[in-house]
Structure formats: C-alpha cells, structure tokens
Amino acid sequence: MRMNLTELEIRVLGCLMEKELTTPEYYPLTxxxxxxxxxxKSNRDPVLSLSELDLQRGLEALGARGLARLTTTGGRVNKYVHSMGDKLGLAAPVRAVLAELMLRGPQTAAELRGRSERMAEVGDLxxxxxxxxELQQHGPPLVVRLPRQPGRKESRYAQVFAGMPEFPEEEPEQPGAAPVARPRVGNQRLEQLEQEVGALRDEIGELRREVEEMLAAFS
Structure with a gap:
C-alpha cells in the first residue's frame, strides 16, 4: 500500500471513517x-472548501489504493465507504483515534482520548x-510520536499517511525590529538547553529517515 496520500485523500478517508462511527444510520455517504x-468547520484542522470534483478525484485515488470504494447496496444515488477495517485490520477504537489525527492534525494522548470518545469507546488514557x-508498531507504521517541544509537558502524535510532518522553524528577528526581551540564564542552564536542542534535532532527523525508508519500501 502506498503511504504518500495527499491532504485531499486524507481528509476524504478520515471523514468516511468518522461518519461510519458517529452517524452509522447515514453511512455509507453520498x-x-x-x-x-x-x-x-468544527473538528477540522485545517478547514477546507472542497468541490464535488475534488472529492471524486480523491475517491478515485483512494479506490486505486484499496482504501475506499463505491458501494453495491443498490439505490439510485452513489454512496461511498472506506476499507480501513478490512485493509489494515483496525478495530473501531483504533480507527477513531486515527481518524482524529487525520482530521485535526498532531495531538497529545489526552487530547485524543477526549476527542475520540464521540466516535468509539477508547477507554482511559x-x-x-x-x-x-499499536498504530506505531503497525506494518507499515501509521503514527509517529513527535519529539516533545520545548515548554510542552506532553508529546504529540501524528499520522504519517502523507509522510513525516514538517516542524516549524523559529522565525528570525526582522532587521531594525526592537529586540525581544529574553530572561537571562546561567552558563550551565544555557549549555543544558543547547544539549536538549541538539538531541531534539537528532531525534527529528532519525524520525525523518525512518519515515523516508518506510515510504520507499511501500511506494
């Protein structure tokens, strides 16, 4: 299975997974x-504005990967389903957590617990x-744990259907701009921070290499 899905394909697949669990009476979806x-506009990040032509293109691409299909249940209106349960062997609670990551981006385990409950009983933290x-150890991996960002207490997790997420760069100060006040730290603390930043960069580089190898193996 190819893993390099587009943002469009991830949104379509995530919505099919979500609606199967939240509104089964209206699933499959027209x-x-x-x-x-x-x-x-709720429970989505980013908010998109997709046309029916966009959706048809996304459904065709997902169909080629065996991840979504047109149903054969009859009726005059075409309806669509995902195939994540059959294709990847994912139970409902697992699909719920994965769908949240696909629809709202990187999140902590605590955030995922609170937000996934609307789809399935995922249990405690x-x-x-x-x-x-389980998602990290899936073959191929479907989720990665991101390096903990400075100032954050919990690590976030991200789905990797589109590859390794980009990490935002620190914006440089503009020439002529007023300097930003920063607290003074001792040399020992400064050295510790530099070591932590270096370790974080090494971990990010290693994660990128692992995902690139994974994508190459399944492309």
Whole structure:
C-alpha cells in the first residue's frame, strides 16, 4: 500500500471513517454528505472548501489504493465507504483515534482520548496510549510520536499517511525590529538547553529517515 496520500485523500478517508462511527444510520455517504463532512468547520484542522470534483478525484485515488470504494447496496444515488477495517485490520477504537489525527492534525494522548470518545469507546488514557503504540508498531507504521517541544509537558502524535510532518522553524528577528526581551540564564542552564536542542534535532532527523525508508519500501 502506498503511504504518500495527499491532504485531499486524507481528509476524504478520515471523514468516511468518522461518519461510519458517529452517524452509522447515514453511512455509507453520498457525495453531498461527504462534501458536508469534509468542509465542516468544527473538528477540522485545517478547514477546507472542497468541490464535488475534488472529492471524486480523491475517491478515485483512494479506490486505486484499496482504501475506499463505491458501494453495491443498490439505490439510485452513489454512496461511498472506506476499507480501513478490512485493509489494515483496525478495530473501531483504533480507527477513531486515527481518524482524529487525520482530521485535526498532531495531538497529545489526552487530547485524543477526549476527542475520540464521540466516535468509539477508547477507554482511559492508558488505553489510548496502547492504541497509539499499536498504530506505531503497525506494518507499515501509521503514527509517529513527535519529539516533545520545548515548554510542552506532553508529546504529540501524528499520522504519517502523507509522510513525516514538517516542524516549524523559529522565525528570525526582522532587521531594525526592537529586540525581544529574553530572561537571562546561567552558563550551565544555557549549555543544558543547547544539549536538549541538539538531541531534539537528532531525534527529528532519525524520525525523518525512518519515515523516508518506510515510504520507499511501500511506494
């Protein structure tokens, strides 16, 4: 299975997974229902505005990968389903956590626990962490744990259907701008911070290499 999905394909697939769990009475989804799900302004990051032509293109690409298909249940209106449960063997709680990552981007285990409950019973925080570990150990891996950012207490997790997420660079100060006040730190503390930054960069580089190798193996 190719892992380098586009943002469009990830949004379509995530919405199909979400609606199967939250509104099973309206699933499979018509193209209109899928458009409403993909373009809704809540529980989405980023908010998108996709046309039916965009959605059809995304569905065709997902169909070629065996991840979504047109149903054969009859009726005059075409309806669509995902194949994540059959294709990758993912249970409902696991699909719920993965769908949240696909629809809202990187999140902590605690955030995922609170947000995934609307789709499935994912259990307590320890249970969610077990789900995340399962997704990290899946063959191929579907989730990675991001390096903990300075000033944050918890690590975040991200899906890797589109590859390794980009890490924001620190914006340089503009020439002529007033200097930003920074607290003074001792030499020992400064050295410790420099070591932590260096370790973080090494970890990011290693994660990037692992994902690139994974993508090459499954492309």
């Amino acid at each position: 193209l209109n229902a899928l458009a409403a799900a993909c373009n809704q 320890a249970a969610v962490e077990e789900i995340l570990l």
